[in-house]
Amino acid sequence: xxxxxxxxxxxxxxxxxxxxxxxxxxxxxxxxxxxxxxxxxxxxxxxxxxxxxxxxxxxxxxxxxxxxxxxxxxxxxxxxxxxxxx
Amino acid sequence: xxxxxxxxxxxxxxxxxxxxxxxxxxxxxxxxxxxxxxxxxxxxxxxxxxxxxxxxxxxxxxxxxxxxxxxxxxxxxxxxxxxxxxxxxxxxxxxxxxxxxxxxxxxxxxxxxxxxxxxxxxxxxxxxxxxxxxxxxxxxxxxxxxxxxxxxxxxxxxxxxxxxxxxxxxxxxxxxxxxxxxxxxxxxxxxxxxxxxxxxxxxxxxxxxxxxxxxxxxxxxxxxxxxxxxxxxxxxxxxxxxxxxxxxxxxxxxxxxxxxxxxxxxxxxxxxxxxxxxxxxxxxxxxxxxxxxxxxxxxxxxxxxxxxxxxxxxxxxxxxxxxxxxxxxxxxxxxxxxxxxxxxxxxxxxxxxxxxxxxxxxxxxxxxxxxxxxxxxxxxxxxxxxxxxxxxxxxxxxxxxxxxxxxxxxxxxxxxxxxxxxxxxxxxxxxxxxxxxxxxxxxxxxxxxxxxxxxxxxxxxxxxxxxxxxxxxxxxxxxxxxxxxxxxxxxxxxxxxxxxxxxxxxxxxxxxxxxxxxxxxxxxxxxxxxxxxxxxxxxxxxxxxxxxxxxxxxxxxxxxxxxxxxxxxxxxxxxxxxxxxxxxxxxxxxxxxxxxxxxxxxxxxxxxxxxxxxxxxxxxxxxxxxxxxxxxxxxxxxxxxxxxxxxxxxxxxxxxxxxxxxxxxxxxxxxxxxxxxxxxxxxxxxxxxxxxxxxxxxxxxxxxxxxxxxxxxxxxxxxxxxxxxxxxxxxxxxxxxxxxxxxxxxxxxxxxxxxxxxxxxxxxxxxxxxxxxxxxxxxxxxxxxxxxxxxxxxxxxxxxxxxxxxxxxxxxxxxxxxxxxxxxxxxxxxxxxxxxxxxxxxxxxxxxxxxxxxxxxxxxxxxxxxxxxxxxxxxxxxxxxxxxxxxxxxxxxxxxx
Numbered sequence: 001x002x003x004x005x006x007x008x009x010x011x012x013x014x015x016x017x018x019x020x021x022x023x024x025x026x027x028x029x030x031x032x033x034x035x036x037x038x039x040x041x042x043x044x045x046x047x048x049x050x051x052x053x054x055x056x057x058x059x060x061x062x063x064x065x066x067x068x069x070x071x072x073x074x075x076x077x078x079x080x081x082x083x084x085x086x
Numbered sequence: 087x088x089x090x091x092x093x094x095x096x097x098x099x100x101x102x103x104x105x106x107x108x109x110x111x112x113x114x115x116x117x118x119x120x121x122x123x124x125x126x127x128x129x130x131x132x133x134x135x136x137x138x139x140x141x142x143x144x145x146x147x148x149x150x151x152x153x154x155x156x157x158x159x160x161x162x163x164x165x166x167x168x169x170x171x172x173x174x175x176x177x178x179x180x181x182x183x184x185x186x187x188x189x190x191x192x193x194x195x196x197x198x199x200x201x202x203x204x205x206x207x208x209x210x211x212x213x214x215x216x217x218x219x220x221x222x223x224x225x226x227x228x229x230x231x232x233x234x235x236x237x238x239x240x241x242x243x244x245x246x247x248x249x250x251x252x253x254x255x256x257x258x259x260x261x262x263x264x265x266x267x268x269x270x271x272x273x274x275x276x277x278x279x280x281x282x283x284x285x286x287x288x289x290x291x292x293x294x295x296x297x298x299x300x301x302x303x304x305x306x307x308x309x310x311x312x313x314x315x316x317x318x319x320x321x322x323x324x325x326x327x328x329x330x331x332x333x334x335x336x337x338x339x340x341x342x343x344x345x346x347x348x349x350x351x352x353x354x355x356x357x358x359x360x361x362x363x364x365x366x367x368x369x370x371x372x373x374x375x376x377x378x379x380x381x382x383x384x385x386x387x388x389x390x391x392x393x394x395x396x397x398x399x400x401x402x403x404x405x406x407x408x409x410x411x412x413x414x415x416x417x418x419x420x421x422x423x424x425x426x427x428x429x430x431x432x433x434x435x436x437x438x439x440x441x442x443x444x445x446x447x448x449x450x451x452x453x454x455x456x457x458x459x460x461x462x463x464x465x466x467x468x469x470x471x472x473x474x475x476x477x478x479x480x481x482x483x484x485x486x487x488x489x490x491x492x493x494x495x496x497x498x499x500x501x502x503x504x505x506x507x508x509x510x511x512x513x514x515x516x517x518x519x520x521x522x523x524x525x526x527x528x529x530x531x532x533x534x535x536x537x538x539x540x541x542x543x544x545x546x547x548x549x550x551x552x553x554x555x556x557x558x559x560x561x562x563x564x565x566x567x568x569x570x571x572x573x574x575x576x577x578x579x580x581x582x583x584x585x586x587x588x589x590x591x592x593x594x595x596x597x598x599x600x601x602x603x604x605x606x607x608x609x610x611x612x613x614x615x616x617x618x619x620x621x622x623x624x625x626x627x628x629x630x631x632x633x634x635x636x637x638x639x640x641x642x643x644x645x646x647x648x649x650x651x652x653x654x655x656x657x658x659x660x661x662x663x664x665x666x667x668x669x670x671x672x673x674x675x676x677x678x679x680x681x682x683x684x685x686x687x688x689x690x691x692x693x694x695x696x697x698x699x700x701x702x703x704x705x706x707x708x709x710x711x712x713x714x715x716x717x718x719x720x721x722x723x724x725x726x727x728x729x730x731x732x733x734x735x736x737x738x739x740x741x742x743x744x745x746x747x748x749x750x751x752x753x754x755x756x757x758x759x760x761x762x763x764x765x766x767x768x769x770x771x772x773x774x775x776x777x778x779x780x781x782x783x784x785x786x787x788x789x790x791x792x793x794x795x796x797x798x799x800x801x802x803x804x805x806x807x808x809x810x811x812x813x814x815x816x817x818x819x820x821x822x823x824x825x826x827x828x829x830x831x832x833x834x835x836x837x838x839x840x841x842x843x844x845x846x847x848x849x850x851x852x853x854x855x856x857x858x859x860x861x862x863x864x865x866x867x868x869x870x871x872x873x874x875x876x877x878x879x880x881x882x883x884x885x886x887x888x889x890x891x892x893x894x895x896x897x898x899x900x901x902x903x904x905x906x907x908x909x910x911x912x913x914x915x916x917x918x919x920x921x922x923x924x925x926x927x928x929x930x931x932x933x934x935x936x937x938x939x940x941x942x943x944x945x946x947x948x949x950x951x952x953x954x955x956x957x958x959x960x961x962x963x964x965x966x967x968x969x970x971x972x973x974x975x976x977x978x979x980x981x982x983x
Contacts, residue, residue, distance in 0.1 A: 009338035012345075014422030018414075030336030052221070052250055055130040055310070055411055056338055 002064045003044055005034040008057040019050055031059065090444065091170045094367055094399035098151040098216075099139040106276070106284045108137060111269060115141045115246075118267025119214070123236050123260055124246040125253075128271040130411040131310025131340075134248040135397075137274065138216055147244070149214040150174050155366065157446070159225035160479035161195055162187065169202065175213045180205050195231050197708070200238070207240035219410075220249035225479070229254040236260070275307030289316040297329045304333045310411055314343030317393065318350065344415040347394070358385050359394075360423070363416035364431050364454070367399060368406045375438035376431050429455040440464065446472075446480065453487045462492045462499060466538045469502045478506045493518075495535055497525040498542050505553045512560055519553050526550060548578030548585055555592045559599075567596040587616030591629075598636065599745040601784025601827045607636045627657060627667030631707065634674050639747065641830025643678055643867040650675040669698040670707040676714045680721065683870030683903045688718055696948075709735040713753065715948070720757060721871060724925035728757050730953055737950065745785055752792040759799045760877075767796045778812040782823045787832060790820055791839065798843050810847050817843065834864045834872055842876060845883055854892065857883055861893040874903045921964050928982065930957045935974045935983050 011032040016024055023035040038044045044061075051058055115137075118124035126134045142149040152171040158164040166187055169180035183202040223229065233255050236245060247253060260266035276284060281302040285291045293301070305311030315332065319325045328346075335342055348356055361377050362368055370383025386406050389396040395412035399405040408416065421428060432455035439448035445468040452461035465484050472481045485493060485503045493499050500522025508515030525535050526547050537543045551574035558566030571593035578586050590613030598606035614629030630653035637646040650671055657668045676691035692715055712735035720728040732754045739750060755770045776793045780786065797813035800806075817840050824832040837860035844853035864872065873880055881904050888897040923931065926947075933943045940958070944951045962968060965976045977983045 007338075010336045010341075011338045012341040014418055015341075017421050017425070018418045026336075032338070053130060053410070053414060055250075055308070055340065 001040075002035065002037050003047075004060075004062045004064050005036060005047065005051065006059040006061075007032045007034065007051065008059055011056065015054075019047060022047075035064070091167065092367075092444075094405045095153050095155070095167060096151065096171050096174055097153075097399045097401075098142060098149055099135060099397060099399075100401075101140045101143040102136065104288045105136065105140060106280050106288060108140070108280070111137055111273065112141050112144065114267065114269060114273070116145070118246075119147075119212075119244050121260075121267045122239055122245070122265035123255075124244070124267040124269075125257070126246065126248040126269045126274075127250070127252050128269070128274050129250055130414075131308055131409075132271055132274040133309040134269075134274065135218055136309075137269075138218070138246065138248060142214065142216070145214065147212050147214050148175055149216060151216045151218065153218045154220055154222050156222050157480060159223060159228060160477050160483070161225065161227040161231060162477050163480060164223075164225075164228050164231065165195065165198055165202075171215065172202070172206065175211075176209055179209060195227065196234060199231060199234050203235070203238050203240055206243050209240075209242050212242045212244065214244045214246060216246045216248065218248045220247045220253050221251045223253070226254070274309070276302065276309055276312060277307065278302050281307065281312055284312060285316055289320065291316060291319055291325060293325060293329070297326065300329055300333045305339055308339065310409070311339045311343060313393075313395075314340070314347055318343055318346035340411065340415055344412070344419070348419070355385065355389075359389075359416050360420040361427070361431055363408065363413055363420050364428060364451075365435060366407065368396075368408070369404055372435065372438050376434045378434075429457070433457055433460070436460065436464075449484055453484070458488055458492045462488055462496055462536075463538045466496060466498045466542070469498060469539075470542060473502060473506060478509075482506055482510075494521055495525070496537070497522055497535060497546055498537060498539055500525060501546050501550045501553065505549060505556075508553055508557050508560075512557060515553070516557055519550060519557070523550055544579055545582050545585055548574045548582065548589065551577055552585065552589050552592065555589065555596070559592060559596055564596050564600045568593060568600075571596060583616040584620040587613045587620060589613070590616060594632075595745065599785055601787075601823075601829070603636050603640050603827065603829060607633060610636070627653060628670065628707070631667065631670045631674055634678075635747075638678070639829050639831045641832075641834060641863065641867060643681060643869065647675070647678045650678065669695040670710065672698070673707065673710050673714050677717065680714065680717055681871050682868050683874065685718060685721055688714070692718070709739040709750065712738065712948070713748070713750070716753070716757075717871075720760070721875065722925075725757050725761050726924035727926040727929070729754060730926060730949055732757065733953065734949060747785070748788050752789050755792050756795060759795050762799075764796070764799055764803065767799070771796050778816040782819055784823075784827065784829075787820065787824070787829075790816060791832070791835060794820070794839055794843075798839070798846055801843075802846055810843055813843050814840065814847075830863055834860050834869060837863070838872060838876060838880070841883060842879055845879060850886065853883060854887055854890065857887055858892045861887070861896055865893060865896045870900065870903050873900050923961060923964055923982065927957050927961050927964070930954060931961055931973065931977055932983065934958070934961075934970050935977070 008031060010026045010030060011024055011034075013024055016022060019034060019036070021037060025033040025035065027033055034047075036044070036047055038047065048058075048061075115124065126138070128134055142151075150171045152167055154164075158167060165183070169184045169187065172179045180202050182205055183198050186198050186201055217232075232247075232253070236255065239245065257266060261268075278299060282293075282295070282298045285293050285298055285301065301312060301315055305315065315328075318332075319328050322328060332342060332346075348359070351359070358373070358377060358379075362373050365372065365376065368382075368386060370386060373382030373386065374380050386396060387403065390398060390403070390406065395409035396406050397409060399407055407413070432451045436448045436451035436455060436457070439445070439451060445464055449461055449464045449468070452458075452464055461484070465481075465488070469481065481502070485499065485506075488499075493503060500518060504515050504519035504522055506515075507518055551570050555567045555570035555574060558564075558570055571589050574589035575586060575593070578589060580586075590609045594606045594609030594611075594613055596606075597603075597609060610629060610632055614633075617629070630649055634646040634649040634653075637643075637649060654668070654671050654675070657671065672691045672695035676688040676695070679691060680688035692711065695711060712731045716728040716731035716735065719725075719731060732750055735753075736750045751770060751774070755767045758764075758767045758770075771793050774789060776786075776789055778793065778797065780790065782790065794813045794816055797809050797816075801809035801813065817836055821833065821836045821840070824830075824836055837856050841853045841856035841860065844850070844856060860873075873884065881901065884897050884901050888894060888901065929947065930943060933946060938946065940951050940954045943949075944954045947954070958970070958973075961973055965973050965980075967973045967976050974983065
């Protein structure tokens with residue numbers, strides 16, 4: 001399963017490795033989106049622990065259906081699609 | 087052989103020289119001392135530790151400080167450090183708990199904590215205990231230990247927890263009861279005023295009000311952020327430009343600022359910071375080993391002077407650590423800039439720790455370096471010490487981190503892993519054991535097998551056999567357990583008394599479970615001797631307890647008594663500190679005295695045992711105190727009290743390898759029968775799946791005898807012939823088995839029951855014949871209660887026997903014992919009550935009249951508070967009142983008080 005973790009502030013790319021296999025996307029408005037394929041809930045909690053240890057404010061966590069299951073590009077929750085159009 | 091205690095984990099950090107005074111928070115902390123727990127919960131970089139060290143420096147009370155790390159998820163290690171940190175308050179505090187910690191027999195954490203709490207409660211002065219970085223704790227066992235500590239906190243200990251996330255403790259409950267003082271991120275963040283004071287006065291930056299406001303807004307009062315910002319601005323002319331660039335950026339505050347700070351360092355320092363970021367603790371020599379340079383100590387001092395997030399860990403400035411957040415940021419930078427370097431750095435750190443006698447740190451870095459061969463070799467060398475020090479969790483954590491193939495070719499690791507696993511998870515442990523055995527029996531190719539510790543290898547086949555014996559024993563496979571334990575003894579070298587002792591004891595316990603008491607006695611006595619040679623005094627005392635138990639089952643009361651006397655004398659001569667196990671000996675002695683009919687002496691023994699407290703007993707035996715006390719109350723005729731005490735016994739009972747020869751539920755059933763509660767007694771027999779046609783086994787003997795009692799009691803009520811017939815047939819089979827196993831203690835009881843069954847069936851001659859046999863066996867050993875507890879029918883039979891000249895001296899003595907027992911309870915209750923108060927209820931009522939709280943009553947009577955409340959409800963109901971004061975008034979009216 002894939003989760004998107006939204007954080008406040010733009011995180012440097014060098015944290016990619018520290019978080020493990022995540023994609024870091026810097027969004028307008030000074031937020032960072034971590035796209036994290038995780039094995040299970042336990043792995044997700046592990047990631048959240050890292051967010052905690054970094055002291056970076058957490059905004060939201062959203063589960064995302066993997067692209068290959070949905071097909072096409074419309075994999076983001078609605079609110080996010082809006083945001084990227086802005 | 088406990089692992090070394092790192093003094094740096096116990097260091098109370100001194101206050102910084104220049105800080106922003108925070109009187110409001112200090113006041114809050116002072117007020118918190120009146121509550122059970124102070125919780126400081128906020129993300130990294132909010133100045134939790136700084137505030138605490140500031141507060142403690144000005145606090146009148148002495149303080150102990152424990153910096154937790156991941157290793158403390160091992161409950162044993164956590165407890166070892168807990169004891170160590172308390173000893174910084176008072177030398178010797180927790181010594182009792184410490185000796186329990188080092189005993190090789192695993193004890194439940196709660197017993198250790200109780201011992202520790204008892205010792206804390208003797209401390210004269212109030213003190214503060216800080217647990218810093220509690221967020222590293224993920225282990226439920228540690229959370230539970232702490233919750234227990236908080237619940238039973240002695241008043242002189244004030245607990246403070248600093249953490250990045252709320253701990254798994256009953257916070258809501260504490261909060262609701264006003265027992266929790268809290269400081270959270272919102273309280274800790276710098277206010278605009280504090281930010282201004284910090285930037286301009288402490289750091290001397292001379293910023294404008296707008297600039298301070300902008301920085302405060304951008305960092306949201308996050309102290310680490312403001313500190314990094316201040317460092318980046320120091321010595322910079324254009325602070326306005328910096329503030330604009332920083333506040334205008336979207337970049338994560340930490341990223342932005344760490345980069346700014348690093349850019350301002352000379353290359354040498356920058357490299358040093360990155361390379362040493364792999365270390366949890368920093369010392370000059372360790373840094374030199376990692377960097378390959380020689381200026382470690384000087385650099386660390388310079389970093390401390392420059393306020394570069396270096397925290398000293400001792401007064402001599404030998405050990406430091408980086409501020410956690412800073413270390414994290416540095417490590418990330420190292421990994422992204424020079425990822426190939428990290429394994430080399432870890433390996434160097436591992437080597438340094440190895441040469442400086444800190445194997446667990448050496449192992450951690452070897453694992454981090456991905457150098458599994460090295461890690462496995464190091465683990466192998468410290469396997470025995472780690473397991474002997476009871477740090478099983480640590481050991482298993484290491485083994486889980488190793489790739490399987492590394493364990494598969496190392497028999498020492500394989501066997502120890504199996505041994506550690508088998509007490510947690512029989513199946514996995516057994517699977518591991520099978521793998522390891524293949525390496526030992528030569529099925530594997532010789533060149534695949536790696537052994538670092540040849541010494542350890544010699545004992546290995548024996549230890550593998552011990553693991554097999556344990557596995558079989560735990561599955562109830564007695565013959566398998568015996569076979570493997572025997573093999574272990576054959577395989578183990580003579581100079582391994584510890585393992586030989588363990589094997590012999592397992593063998594003994596297996597024989598005991600099988601009902602072969604003589605063999606059990608011999609093996610356990612041998613095992614105890616070996617353990618004593620290996621320097622384990624606790625074991626030899628608890629061994630005496632087991633040996634006397636076996637003698638009692640064999641009907642050799644006098645010998646059991648002698649074993650207790652000898653062991654008590656040894657223990658008392660030992661030294662003034664009661665060795666663990668002493669309290670249990672008094673319990674055992676109490677039961678012998680009781681059987682002999684000396685209730686007063688039995689009570690005195692129990693009282694002595696109680697005075698020695700939890701510290702004096704092995705926790706597995708704690709329930710025995712309640713069982714003995716219950717027997718005394720029963721002898722005095724207070725059956726309610728006897729049942730309460732059995733409930734308590736059930737509450738504190740923990741399973742152990744010792745066979746459960748007198749299940750508590752069966753003891754309770756015997757009291758029910760006495761009370762005429764036959765439905766409950768029959769339900770018990772049904773729930774336990776007991777039938778008079780069962781195959782017999784020693785471990786069910788007590789239950790089967792109890793079943794006979796149920797059948798006889800029912801026969802007396804229902805007069806159905808098959809009941810007494812079934813009882814008699816079962817008794818005959820039980821008698822044959824007990825005689826074959828030479829369990830004279832059981833034989834006497836069975837004959838007594840046979841006599842009573844015949845009497846109930848009006849066959850007096852047969853009853854007297856059985857009784858005569860019982861008397862002949864019991865007289866030389868001085869049994870009393872086994873007869874007297876049977877009450878009126880037995881008194882009648884004994885009178886009949888006396889009339890016919892059967893054992894005249896003994897029967898006279900027994901009949902005298904029927905009269906001499908002071909009866910409480912029934913006789914004292916007042917006739918004007920529809921339902922009279924039981925003895926126990928009267929006792930509770932008297933204590934209520936004396937103004938004791940429920941808790942005080944529970945402590946006085948050794949009951950759970952909930953049990954006392956149950957009594958209160960019954961008292962109120964029977965007296966027709968609704969509260970304590972009314973109950974006392976009504977009881978006075980009735981002349982009950």
